[in-house]
């Protein structure tokens with residue numbers, strides 16, 4: 001299965017996926033391209049070091065629809081069948097989502113539906129929850145909303161700061177995202193309403 005990965009920054013989840021594809025933890029998959037809307041994204045360099053094709057496609061004053069159309073066209077050109085968002089900081093247009101029906105997934109650093117949006121780890125920390133975590137989900141037209149594929153609970157410790165908590169969640173993100181992608185590329189699942197069932 002050909003994967004396309006969209007990033008905007010550091011790219012640690014992208015790198016974890018790339019390494020899992022390389023060592024066979026995610027079998028039968030290849031990363032066709034890594035695309036960033038930010039030309040300065042550090043993750044682009046990390047992908048290049050892995051020998052993966054990269055593209056920087058900045059928005060450059062265009063509408064969301066025009067920008068997304070270029071990204072979709074580059075993905076389709078390379079035969080991408082599945083899109084993984086990994087720290088991609090833009091909302092996708094309806095047309096983008098409809099171009100890849102049930103073929104776009106995202107990782108979010110909280111237990112959805114709690115703490116949607118930006119700085120989810122800090123939102124959870126400030127709220128004072130005792131447990132938070134991370135979620136891999138299908139992307140639909142609402143923010144951080146689509147059907148849930150996998151979740152991992154992470155305990156908030158007494159001596160945590162928002163930073164130490166984020167770091168611990170991130171370590172779990174890397175594992176969870178790989179497990180989820182390996183399951184999805186295995187094609188043994190169905191989506192019924194909001195439920196993703198594996199068999």
Ligand code: GRF
Nearest residue numbers: 010011012013087107108109
């Ligand atoms: C991760 O915390 C991810 O859950 C969120 O953005 C962050 C991206 O980090 N969507 P990285 O670029 O993968 O290192």
